Amino acid sequence: MADTIDTNQDQGTEDSKKVEATADAKQRRHRADEYMAMIIALGAVVILWFFQYLGFY
Amino acid sequence: MTTAITNGQAIAETPTTREPSVWSALPSFKKSWPGLLAMALLALFCGLPGLNFPLTLDTLLHYIDAVLPPVYGKGFFTDLLHMNYVVNCLLVGIIVRNVIGVPNSWEAGLTYSGVFMNAGIIMLGSQYLLSDLIKLGWVSIIVMFFMVFGGALIFTFMGRLTKMGDSMTALLAAGFSMCGVSACIAISPMVRAKSEEVAYAIAVSVTFGLVCLFALPFVGHLIGMSNDAFGLLSAAGVPNSNQVIATGFNYSFEAGRISGFTNIGRLVLIPGGVLFIYFMTLGKEIKGSSISFWQVLREKFPIFIIGFAIVWALNCMKVWPLPASEAMGKVMEWFFSLSFVGLGLLTKLSDLRKAGIKGIIIGYTAGSMRIGLCLVLLYIIAKMGKIVFLQ
Numbered sequence: 001m002a003d004t005i006d007t008n009q010d011q012g013t014e015d016s017k018k019v020e021a022t023a024d025a026k027q028r029r030h031r032a033d034e035y036m037a038m039i040i041a042l043g044a045v046v047i048l049w050f051f052q053y054l055g056f057y
Numbered sequence: 058m059t060t061a062i063t064n065g066q067a068i069a070e071t072p073t074t075r076e077p078s079v080w081s082a083l084p085s086f087k088k089s090w091p092g093l094l095a096m097a098l099l100a101l102f103c104g105l106p107g108l109n110f111p112l113t114l115d116t117l118l119h120y121i122d123a124v125l126p127p128v129y130g131k132g133f134f135t136d137l138l139h140m141n142y143v144v145n146c147l148l149v150g151i152i153v154r155n156v157i158g159v160p161n162s163w164e165a166g167l168t169y170s171g172v173f174m175n176a177g178i179i180m181l182g183s184q185y186l187l188s189d190l191i192k193l194g195w196v197s198i199i200v201m202f203f204m205v206f207g208g209a210l211i212f213t214f215m216g217r218l219t220k221m222g223d224s225m226t227a228l229l230a231a232g233f234s235m236c237g238v239s240a241c242i243a244i245s246p247m248v249r250a251k252s253e254e255v256a257y258a259i260a261v262s263v264t265f266g267l268v269c270l271f272a273l274p275f276v277g278h279l280i281g282m283s284n285d286a287f288g289l290l291s292a293a294g295v296p297n298s299n300q301v302i303a304t305g306f307n308y309s310f311e312a313g314r315i316s317g318f319t320n321i322g323r324l325v326l327i328p329g330g331v332l333f334i335y336f337m338t339l340g341k342e343i344k345g346s347s348i349s350f351w352q353v354l355r356e357k358f359p360i361f362i363i364g365f366a367i368v369w370a371l372n373c374m375k376v377w378p379l380p381a382s383e384a385m386g387k388v389m390e391w392f393f394s395l396s397f398v399g400l401g402l403l404t405k406l407s408d409l410r411k412a413g414i415k416g417i418i419i420g421y422t423a424g425s426m427r428i429g430l431c432l433v434l435l436y437i438i439a440k441m442g443k444i445v446f447l448q
Contacts, residue, residue: 019255020246027356029082029168030239034361036083037175044180044388045368052381 084165092166096173096402099153100394103145107387114145139274143307146394147270150401159402170399174299175361177392181317182368183377183385189318196443197289201322203434204293205330208234208427213337215423224250225258227338232262233424235323235330237297243327243357247335260408261420266300267404268421269428274308283445284308286435288315292323294428299400302393313393324359331357 051057101108104115118140122132134140140148153159159167209230216226227248231240238259245255273294277287291304291312298320305316332353372382439446 015251016246016249019250019252022252022255023242023246025082026239026242028077028079030171031360032079032082033169033171034175034359035079036169036172037179037361038364040172041176041179041364041392042367044176045183045371045385048381048384048388049377051384052377057380057384 084168089166089169091160092163093169094166095163096166096170096395096398099149099398099402100146100391103149103394103398104142105394106142106390114149115142118145139278139307141307142390142394143303143313143397144271146397147303147401147404150398151404151406152401154402154404155406163402167399167402170396170403171299173392173399174302174396177302177389177396178298178317178320179361179364179368180385180389180392181314182365182370183372183382183389184314185318185369185372187373193285193289193315193318193444196438197292197319197322200289200293200431200434200438201319201326204427204431205234205323205326206333207430208423209330209334209337211426211430212423213334215419216338219419221419222254223338224248225254227334228254228258229261229420229423230334230338231331232258233265233296233420233427234334235327237262237266237300239298240327240331244331244334247331248338257416261416262296263404264408264417265421265424266296269295269424270300270304270307273304273428277308277312281448283448284311285315285444286439286446288312289319289435289444290428290431291316292319293431294424296424298324299396303397303400306393321362321365324362327359328354328357 101110102113104110104113118134119132122135125133127133128137131137138144212230212233213226216222216229221229224245227244228241228250231244232238234240241255241258241262244250250258269291273291274287277290282290287308288305288311291308292301292315295301295304301316301320301323302313306313328350332350368385371377377385435444436446438444
């Protein structure tokens, strides 16, 4: 009985560690996506602005 | 590992825990290019706005509508089914994923669809002026405030009514009231959710958003909702940010513009919403908890909104003239097209089975209640003369 409870607790801890690790990885990816998007979008804005300055349209 | 050297001899090796770099979370270009190329080619095939490429699905549908006799005096695909670049991109993506199948080599590149969505939202700033903030700013903040916190209350009530369990209730409340998948994952360690509960909540919110994406524009056209009202409804009622923008643009360009703008309000409310849901569902357990408001704000605040604010401020100051602003609008739609194709390619219809009948009933009922609440709220705001409800 006590062994079963211990095993269940171990599995529970293992699972919450897995969930925490997934959330951490997702959080880092989310931030990386945001930085990447800022670089791409602000880069595109500057390029289009420059094209306009050069008289392309 | 660090090595201490004394008198030329290594005497100890002590492991140090270094925070992994944010950039290490992104898959490399070598791994990602097949998926990125697939997204670009499929988006081109669906018909990129403003690009006169003749061999597209959009051109084909217009041609079929011109050849076939009109239905109720309208073109079947373009006027009645409203098949625009948003629907085309999504449908092609969903069909490729679920009928033909997606090679493993595409998977890493497809995860960049979120980057294109964020880039599109930042460039959306070039389509707003100060008058938009004056016209819809307060209305959108009020609507989003009610829908984020009111939605969380609805889900908490439903969860208690159906004895769903605190962690599952919190996951569904976060998924539906804020931004779907990201919110579910963000709140999961705080509410000590099990991995299968997280997968289940994500499946319910994603499939509900998918149904909204096609059903809401249909209902909106049926009622004859104005672009302002529909933009606000899609931002408040649809769970995932990507699906919010897709639903808005599926209705009309103007509704997409409004939904993108209003969605910014929801993104800003994420840290507050996460804490609210945490306290609502685990209120009795928080005495010994170490959750800090500033930590949640620092971790969950969507910083790409700063990019949106920069572009919007420059546009308000008329730093660039109209042609450049129009070109930015087109590039924004290209980013969204790439993102919609990616969204379609990442949509697994088998998730509907994963969500299960109980999840579908609870999630969909509460989600529909939120949409109903939002319609009532918009109607009241329209009666006050702040927005136009019907066209």
